[in-house]
Amino acid sequence: MDIVYSGVSFVFGLILGSFYNVVGLRIPQQTFLSSSRSACPACNQTLRWYELIPVLSFILQKGKCRNCQQSISILYPLVELLTGIGFLLSYLHLGLSLDLWITFSLISLFSIVLVTDLRFMLIPNKILLCFLPVFILFRVLQPLEPWWSSITGAIAGYGLLALIIIVSRGGMGAGDMKLLGLLGIILGFPYILLAFFIATIIGLLSSMIMMLKSGFKAKQEVPFGPAIILGALITFLFGDYLVEAYLNLIWYGK
Incomplete structure (x- = not known):
């Protein structure tokens, strides 16, 4: 079961890391509640589902937009990977406990603030x-x-x-x-x-x-x-x- 929980923790972290990128970018710009789908900031092309897979899409696209070939910021996969690894290591260290959820919350706050502070100070x-x-x-x-x-x-x-x-x-x-x-x-x-x-x-x-x-x-x-x-x-x-x-x-x- 440890392997299952470890895998779930890592994948859960990757998915949330992708969401935290959106939160960190949209809240400072007052667009978090906007219904618009994720798009390339360079060409404004709406991103398809297979372009939004955490970390993997960045690797497969070689760090570039499929439409305009503009480089994608390394911050996106970095936040996803840090959140995923952080969740995994937290589970391995703490197991299933309230402290684990506290740690998850601290990592989540770290991921969001990393985006807002680096991008917007x-x-x-x-x-x-x-x-x-x-x-x-x-x-x-x-x-x-x-x-x-x-x-x-x-x-x-x-x-x-x-x-x-x-x-x-x-x-x-x-x-x-x-x-x-x-x-x-x-x-x-x-x-x-x-x-x-x-x-x-x-x-x-x-x-x-x-x-x-x-x-x-x-x-x-x-x-x-x-x-x-x-x-x-x-x-x-x-x-x-x-x-x-x-x-x-x-x-x-x-």
Whole structure:
């Protein structure tokens, strides 16, 4: 049965990843509720069903539109593949449990924000509001110890970035602030601080890679939203191990 559930998790992730591409592209443009079918952004040709198969269509079409031969953004199959692999690894690590569904939700949020932040440098409020009741429900069904840790985590996450924004005079976006506050509901306090620390490292590495690619010639803004969610995901799955390893390192260092 593990093989079946693993396969279902991967395929489920691929399909949802394709949907998250649509969500991430349409919500910032206020076209999510539009009844129009998916089309090539270059020639506006409506896509057929066999052009919408996650990852496989991109490979078979060699990354190009069948109609105009315009290159298709690598972001589409990347989001699909990341979501599929993320769902698969989550099942293998957690099995069938409530934590698995929490992880699925975090990966889903990551996939959508990856699209919106990379394409538009934006984390729409509508997306955060959709996940807010889901995260609250998870913490009602499986409260943290103590239960008010979710509240303090949300306050700490929101307040930390609010302070950074004030001190840096806009060095970070309000969307990042709301996002960290939302994730605080799941992680609680003080783990939301660990998530932010990990996110900062991921963001720094991403900035260095972009600087190397540009030859240090241009100052480029780096989307921080995906790094925040990735930091939260790592903390949710491995936070206890990381804290224990850190404490052991300090203890043996004395």
